Amino acid sequence: MARILVALTFAVLGGWLCSFFGGGRKRLGIALVGAVLVGVATILAPREWVTYLLAPVITASLYAVLTLGLNVQWGLTGLFNIGVAAFFAVGAFTSALITKEMPTGLAAEYIKQLFGLNLPFPVGVLGAAAVCGVIALLIGLLTLRLREDYLAIATIGIAESLRLVFQNERWLANGPQPLSGIPKPLFCLVEDPPCAWLPGFVRELVAPLDSRDYDVILLVLLTLSLMVLFWLLQRVTWSPWGRVLRAIREDEAAASAFGKNVFAFKLQAFIVGACVMGIGGALFTASVSTIDFGLFHPMSYTFMVWVMLMAGGSGNHKGAVFGAFAIWAIWMGTTFLSDAVVPFQFKTQVFYVRYLFVGVLLLAILLFRPQGILPEEKGQH
Amino acid sequence: MALLEVQGVVSGYGGMEILHGVSLRVEPGQIVTIIGPNGAGKSTLLKTVFGLLSVKAGRVTFNGTDITGWSPDRIVRLGMCFVPQTDNVFPSLTVQENFEMGAFIRTDDYRARMEEIFALFPDLKARRHVRVGALSGGQRQMVAIGRALMLDPKVLLLDEPSAGLAPKMVELIFERIREINKSGVAIVMVEQNAREALKFSDWGYVLAGGENRFEGSGPALLQNEEIGRLYLGG
Amino acid sequence: MLELTVYGIVYGSIIALGAIGLTLIYGILRFANFAHGDLMSVGAYIALFLIQVVFPLLGVPQERFGGTSFGWPLILAMPISAGVTALIAIALDQMFYRPLRARRASPVILAMASLGAAFIVRNLIYIFWGPDKINYFPGLYRPAWQLPFDVRIRPDELIIVVLAMGLVALVYFFLQKTKLGKAMRATADNPDLARVTGINTEQVRVWTWGIGAALAAVAGIMYGVNALLYPEMGWGFLLPLFAATILGTVGNPYGALVGGLVIGIVQRISTAWLNPAYQPAVAFLVLIVVLLVRPQGIFGGRS
Numbered sequence: 001m002a003r004i005l006v007a008l009t010f011a012v013l014g015g016w017l018c019s020f021f022g023g024g025r026k027r028l029g030i031a032l033v034g035a036v037l038v039g040v041a042t043i044l045a046p047r048e049w050v051t052y053l054l055a056p057v058i059t060a061s062l063y064a065v066l067t068l069g070l071n072v073q074w075g076l077t078g079l080f081n082i083g084v085a086a087f088f089a090v091g092a093f094t095s096a097l098i099t100k101e102m103p104t105g106l107a108a109e110y111i112k113q114l115f116g117l118n119l120p121f122p123v124g125v126l127g128a129a130a131v132c133g134v135i136a137l138l139i140g141l142l143t144l145r146l147r148e149d150y151l152a153i154a155t156i157g158i159a160e161s162l163r164l165v166f167q168n169e170r171w172l173a174n175g176p177q178p179l180s181g182i183p184k185p186l187f188c189l190v191e192d193p194p195c196a197w198l199p200g201f202v203r204e205l206v207a208p209l210d211s212r213d214y215d216v217i218l219l220v221l222l223t224l225s226l227m228v229l230f231w232l233l234q235r236v237t238w239s240p241w242g243r244v245l246r247a248i249r250e251d252e253a254a255a256s257a258f259g260k261n262v263f264a265f266k267l268q269a270f271i272v273g274a275c276v277m278g279i280g281g282a283l284f285t286a287s288v289s290t291i292d293f294g295l296f297h298p299m300s301y302t303f304m305v306w307v308m309l310m311a312g313g314s315g316n317h318k319g320a321v322f323g324a325f326a327i328w329a330i331w332m333g334t335t336f337l338s339d340a341v342v343p344f345q346f347k348t349q350v351f352y353v354r355y356l357f358v359g360v361l362l363l364a365i366l367l368f369r370p371q372g373i374l375p376e377e378k379g380q381h
Numbered sequence: 382m383a384l385l386e387v388q389g390v391v392s393g394y395g396g397m398e399i400l401h402g403v404s405l406r407v408e409p410g411q412i413v414t415i416i417g418p419n420g421a422g423k424s425t426l427l428k429t430v431f432g433l434l435s436v437k438a439g440r441v442t443f444n445g446t447d448i449t450g451w452s453p454d455r456i457v458r459l460g461m462c463f464v465p466q467t468d469n470v471f472p473s474l475t476v477q478e479n480f481e482m483g484a485f486i487r488t489d490d491y492r493a494r495m496e497e498i499f500a501l502f503p504d505l506k507a508r509r510h511v512r513v514g515a516l517s518g519g520q521r522q523m524v525a526i527g528r529a530l531m532l533d534p535k536v537l538l539l540d541e542p543s544a545g546l547a548p549k550m551v552e553l554i555f556e557r558i559r560e561i562n563k564s565g566v567a568i569v570m571v572e573q574n575a576r577e578a579l580k581f582s583d584w585g586y587v588l589a590g591g592e593n594r595f596e597g598s599g600p601a602l603l604q605n606e607e608i609g610r611l612y613l614g615g
Numbered sequence: 616m617l618e619l620t621v622y623g624i625v626y627g628s629i630i631a632l633g634a635i636g637l638t639l640i641y642g643i644l645r646f647a648n649f650a651h652g653d654l655m656s657v658g659a660y661i662a663l664f665l666i667q668v669v670f671p672l673l674g675v676p677q678e679r680f681g682g683t684s685f686g687w688p689l690i691l692a693m694p695i696s697a698g699v700t701a702l703i704a705i706a707l708d709q710m711f712y713r714p715l716r717a718r719r720a721s722p723v724i725l726a727m728a729s730l731g732a733a734f735i736v737r738n739l740i741y742i743f744w745g746p747d748k749i750n751y752f753p754g755l756y757r758p759a760w761q762l763p764f765d766v767r768i769r770p771d772e773l774i775i776v777v778l779a780m781g782l783v784a785l786v787y788f789f790l791q792k793t794k795l796g797k798a799m800r801a802t803a804d805n806p807d808l809a810r811v812t813g814i815n816t817e818q819v820r821v822w823t824w825g826i827g828a829a830l831a832a833v834a835g836i837m838y839g840v841n842a843l844l845y846p847e848m849g850w851g852f853l854l855p856l857f858a859a860t861i862l863g864t865v866g867n868p869y870g871a872l873v874g875g876l877v878i879g880i881v882q883r884i885s886t887a888w889l890n891p892a893y894q895p896a897v898a899f900l901v902l903i904v905v906l907l908v909r910p911q912g913i914f915g916g917r918s
């Protein structure tokens with residue numbers, strides 16, 4: 001049962017990613033071929049391989065959400081935000097706090113948090129988006145009037161400041177200690193018996209799943225979320241609102257000469273992008289039950305997301321998603337290689353060599369193919 | 382042989398073509414003025430000659446050398462200097478330092494030359510250690526021209542030297558330009574103050590729509606009624 | 616409070632050294648060098664390599680001077696490291712930034728490239744030296760001098776301040792009195808006119824990077840002497856550096872000195888009320904206030 005779910009999801013994902021290439025009628029064909037190939041491969045492949053692949057695909061999907069958010073800010077509107085990791089972290093912590101319960105008894109000694117509402121996961125997601133949106137609003141009001149390079153510095157500063165707050169204020173989210181005990185959404189699907197609120201036949205379908213198969217549930221959840229988010233953002237991009245944003249990115253002076261309140265539009269784009277990143281953070285907490293501010297390191301998140309966006313194709317959502325999967329695939333590839341090839345004593349060094357490689361990759365992209373792999377679509381979708 | 386010769390030059394900015402084949406000729410020691418309506422391509426012509434814009438077709442010859450496509454720093458070494466219309470000084474440097482920058486590529490002792498130029502602009506001599514940003518518009522224009530003279534150029538390209546100046550200043554600047562020309566420097570000038578400029582020009586070109594329309598000696602153009610009506614403001 | 620101010624002056628001198636380089640690069644080359652902090656790290660670590668590996672091999676005497684914590688090795692390491700860091704910065708410029716600029720890349724793309732360069736440099740440091748904190752001269756007892764008003768200061772720290780002032784004076788003379796220095800100021804004023812005038816913009820470029828990086832290296836070494844080295848040390852300086860640069864007006868080296876001192880003092884004094892971990896956030900706060908209230912900085916003319 002689990003295998004079928006995974007195969008289906010992989011197939012959908014694979015087909016969808018393939019559909020990014022090619023135009024017009026060919027797209028559907030490529031998508032179907034891709035989907036079938038991936039699906040069949042998943043059914044036939046050895047169990048360990050499939051399990052091994054689950055985690056990277058989940059992570060790549062998370063990155064894809066972040067990259068989509070950044071694309072709204074950078075690709076669509078031209079805002080240079082180096083604080084991606086901060087919004088991601090805020091989203092994650094907010095969702096965690098909303099969905100957790102307040103610790104009692106002995107646990108209260110070890111885990112300190114501002115609040116714990118023990119609400120269902122969707123509320124956590126919405127809460128994450130809302131809080132990120134509010135923070136983006138405040139930051140935007142302060143900084144979006146600045147020149148682009150000053151804006152970049154400001155976003156670095158904000159990200160650093162937020163990081164310091166989370167790191168040092170114990171009462172907020174357990175400070176330097178990890179925040180554990182975050183409930184996983186839809187976990188009841190793999191429990192025995194499965195969720196009470198599901199109709200009978202569905203409960204029978206999911207009965208064979210056990211807690212080890214939770215990652216599969218997560219995979220489905222994330223893929224669905226990603227695709228829904230993508231679809232929403234595509235609608236938004238090709239709306240009149242999106243067109244104004246693109247005009248602003250091309251030539252701000254001309255746009256404001258047309259009477260558009262450039263600042264308001266930039267602010268809205270900044271907020272939307274931040275909300276998407278916050279959602280990414282909330283989804284992240286679904287995949288781990290413990291988070292720690294140290295996880296949200298600028299190297300891992302901000303820099304990676306930027307490379308993903310520039311590599312995949314800045315300015316278009318397909319590029320964002322594709323870039324996320326492509327770069328993460330390369331990253332996993334280097335992990336695999338280094339695990340297999342490099343002797344034990346160089347393990348730590350190799351870790352940094354891989355990051356080094358990512359840095360070189362970014363510079364190479366900027367030099368040789370700044371528009372990324374999937375160039376921006378012009379005209380109507 | 383002409384000092385500077387421009388033949389059928391086509392150029393523009395990015396994708397937009399401004400000059401559709403313009404020609405020009407300057408003899409040694411001449412004052413040549415280019416006039417015409419806004420957008421005719423007058424400034425574009427100067428910038429193209431000086432190598433700031435790329436030549437898409439045509440040729441530019443200076444003193445027998447084909448300088449088509451040369452970059453400004455090579456052209457400057459041949460003896461042609463350019464004074465842009467705006468942003469033509471270094472505001473945080475003093476007058477003297479601006480001149481020193483003008484002489485950057487000179488390897489010899491340029492101090493004698495500097496004193497000559499100060500003699501030409503006595504107003505500046507009194508202010509040689511003043512930051513140029515603090516000077517008036519007219520004085521700044523003099524600094525801009527003086528800077529270009531530091532290399533003893535054979536040709537001086539001036540883009541609207543009288544732009545934005547009070548009438549008294551305009552008179553002074555034109556008078557200084559005549560003085561410079563007397564020392565043997567050929568002048569190629571783009572001017573909006575067409576009447577005044579043509580009065581002391583040896584030759585004039587009328588440009589419109591990126592093409593040559595008329596040419597003739599300065600006095601001849603002034604007397605031409607049609608030109609007077611169309612381009613000299615009646 | 617006075618003691619905090621004194622510490623602030625010491626720390627501020629280090630920031631100032633880095634900020635002078637940054638402001639020159641920012642003002643003359645119109646380039647927000649996000650790798651500047653990491654250039655400081657590079658300088659510090661190269662000096663470390665020289666002190667720990669090369670000099671003992673060459674038999675350089677290791678004794679310390681007077682009450683300071685260092686001896687000949689550090690004195691020799693500084694100019695060598697500054698030179699090597701300068702070369703690295705120039706190489707980065709020739710390989711990456713210059714081609715991008717030739718393609719008329721926007722300032723944001725250039726800044727992104729410098730982020731990439733910073734990342735690469737930092738990871739190289741991680742690879743060769745690991746993530747642990749390192750001291751130049753481990754296990755040293757560093758006595759402090761007692762000054763009036765209950766202020767204690769180490770000889771090291773005094774030297775840092777003196778060195779910073781000295782280097783600033785040197786930069787000042789270079790910019791005011793030499794032909795190349797004036798050309799650099801001219802290029803900062805008006806890069807297009809500099810080209811038109813015949814100024815050798817390539818030479819200006821190389822020297823700007825060289826001087827900027829060399830100063831950053833010295834700043835990094837000074838920080839290492841006063842505290843310790845760790846791979847993220849440069850990145851942690853980025854906010855104070857930019858705050859100092861913008862506060863003192865971009866392109867103005869004396870402004871960078873003033874800005875550095877102000878930021879240093881403000882950061883250290885803030886520890887009287889705030890958790891010391893928040894110092895970078897304090898620098899950021901100053902930066903935001905400057906950007907909102909007076910973006911042209913203290914010495915800026917036009918708005």
